[in-house]
Amino acid sequence: MSTPATPARCPALVIAAPASGQGKTTVAAALARLHTRAGRRVRVFKCGPDHLDPHWHELASGAPVHPLDLWLTGEHDCRARLHAAAHEADLILIEGVMGLFDGQLSVAELARRLGIPVLAVIDASAMGGTLGALVHGLRSYWPDLPWAGVLANRVAGARHADMLRAGLRDASDWLGAVPSVAGPQEQPGRQSRPAALLPERQLGLVAARELPDALARLDAAADALQATPLGRMTAQDWQRWAVEFPPPAPSASAAPAPLLAGRRIAVAQDEAFCLIYRANLDVLRQLGAQVACFAPLRGEPLPACDALWLPGGFPELHAPALAAQSALREQLRQHIAAGKPIWAEGGGMVALLGGITLPDGSRAPLWDLLPGHATLHTRLQALGMRVLQWPDAAGLRGHSFHYSSTDTAVPIVAQAVRPDPADGAAGAEPVYRHGSIHASYFHAWFASEPQVVARLLGAA
Structure with a gap:
């Protein structure tokens, strides 16, 4: 992987959550799809070892998706990939894994080391003012954590969104509320139940290429996100989260020897x-x-x-x-x-x-x-x-x-x-x-x- 020797500046967000199952994959893919539809070049990365979520991000962005992990891939690899992406992209999105502070080399640690603001996605379907306490805790647990704000997910309606927003200590944290966006109905008829927008099975999400309507699902999520303050932000607005990515230091490890040459x-x-x-x-x-x-x-x-x-x-x-x-x-x-x-x-x-x-x-x-x-x-x-x-x-x-x-x-x-x-x-x-x-x-x-x-x- 060769990268230019000059720094690059690009808006970037880490999309994290207090736990798994909050909807961060859907939000990351929807955000990528929203900006790609607008003609912007988007690069998406996934924290941790994950082969399935990247299928959705690749479909949404039209670009390859690589993992970022301070232990598995190493900090040098993370910096090199982000620096290269910043030279070619208008926006960089990094989907977290598990909870924001989970693990010794957590998503929060990655955000802090690289100086990338965190967007917290929180499933607010069963809460009201408590959202404010949760946001306050995530934002202040590490005082030096770069912070963007919160997106309330699976919100019932406008009145519910108002309750959630009123609970925030800092009004600038509010980046909007997204309703639950269901996939196609499992069976026709009055008794049918909505299926998940991005369906799952044992090992995680169903790969996007297995669903003929995968892009339509992403468009539905992008449409819902477009109605939020985050979704309405202009390219100029996004500059508030611009990050400078310096060229990575020379790697201590040499390029691999051609041990498989001719094979x-x-x-x-x-x-x-x-x-x-x-x-x-x-x-x-x-x-x-x-x-x-x-x-x-x-x-x-x-x-x-x-x-x-x-x-x-x-x-x-x-x-x-x-x-x-x-x-x-x-x-x-x-x-x-x-x-x-x-x-x-x-x-x-x-x-x-x-x-x-x-x-x-x-x-x-x-x-x-x-x-x-x-x-x-x-x-x-x-x-x-x-x-x-x-x-x-x-x-x-x-x-x-x-x-x-x-x-x-x-x-x-x-x-x-x-x-x-x-x-x-x-x-x-x-x-x-x-x-x-x-x-x-x-x-x-x-x-x-x-x-x-x-x-x-x-x-x-």
């Missing part, structure tokens, strides 16, 4: 294998690899390749279609028999198993190329940052987030553990090896240790 890496990429950081593909290219993406669900064959990356996704939602790809399964079997590497993470690993038991007790067959069986649970099985311990390496950083568990006798060759040494082996994610396959629930951020990625994909 072709196939990457599965479709609705079943959709949890991909764009930056990971960039790292493969920086390592010298040629990247060839293909869509198993569409019957596309395995490209001629030296190694294969099976990213995370939702194989359980597409198990019959995957199992029906007998020609691809045979190509994968031959790939493994030839000793060619496969790195399979999350759903990519599950797809290689013999099958998966669903919450209703039914069993769906899968590719049966990795001994073992998965079970999909209704409760989360693991969540959080992990670091893969690998010989002669500082550690490949990433995260774990899955509802399934795997029963397998395949040997464990490494562990992805929590970053805090005090946690010991608690919550460790095994890395399994079966022939040329390495597989784990661990999702890697390739740039943190490119040489480990290169080894997993067959580099000497």
Whole structure:
């Protein structure tokens, strides 16, 4: 990633909340869509490890979305990406994760270090004057936190909005009230209930590309936001939140050596294998690899390749279609028999198993190329940052987030553990090896240790 050597100034906001589920993804995407419709260039980022919210932000802004995280991607990467974005954008939006102050390297810490004002999105559907106390607490908990104001979400009407606004100690904090914006009705008729505007399932939001009316949903949210003081602000008004992004200091880490030069890496990429950081593909290219993406669900064959990356996704939602790809399964079997590497993470690993038991007790067959069986649970099985311990390496950083568990006798060759040494082996994610396959629930951020990625994909 190359960036200009000059500073850049651009309006920017961190869109945060006191907790998850307040509607910050919808607000961030709606704000991006509102300004993109007006002809402005918008760049959106997402705090923390998240593959799904960025689908909505990319649709809303028409631009790539990358994660920002002080631990996972590192402060230097955050500064470099924001500096580059500020040179090409009219507006930068950063969606937070969880609550504003949650975690040692929280969204608030990111905002404070980078000097970016915080817009608090608060679900006010069941409160009145208490909104003022909550806003006061968020704003004053850290006196040096850059602050923009509050947007009350899921508000019942004008009278409710007046009650909320009256509770604020500082009238300038008020940036408006947004009503609940429902998606299409689940069923026609008087008894139907409105569905969520951005629908969810176990691992998070449904990806935007899975919904044919995704853009119409964003337009509905943008229209609602346009009626607020925040939505009516002009480009000149936004200059109050302009931030200067200096060029990042020279990185202490050198560019990755071309350990995969001359090698072709196939990457599965479709609705079943959709949890991909764009930056990971960039790292493969920086390592010298040629990247060839293909869509198993569409019957596309395995490209001629030296190694294969099976990213995370939702194989359980597409198990019959995957199992029906007998020609691809045979190509994968031959790939493994030839000793060619496969790195399979999350759903990519599950797809290689013999099958998966669903919450209703039914069993769906899968590719049966990795001994073992998965079970999909209704409760989360693991969540959080992990670091893969690998010989002669500082550690490949990433995260774990899955509802399934795997029963397998395949040997464990490494562990992805929590970053805090005090946690010991608690919550460790095994890395399994079966022939040329390495597989784990661990999702890697390739740039943190490119040489480990290169080894997993067959580099000497």
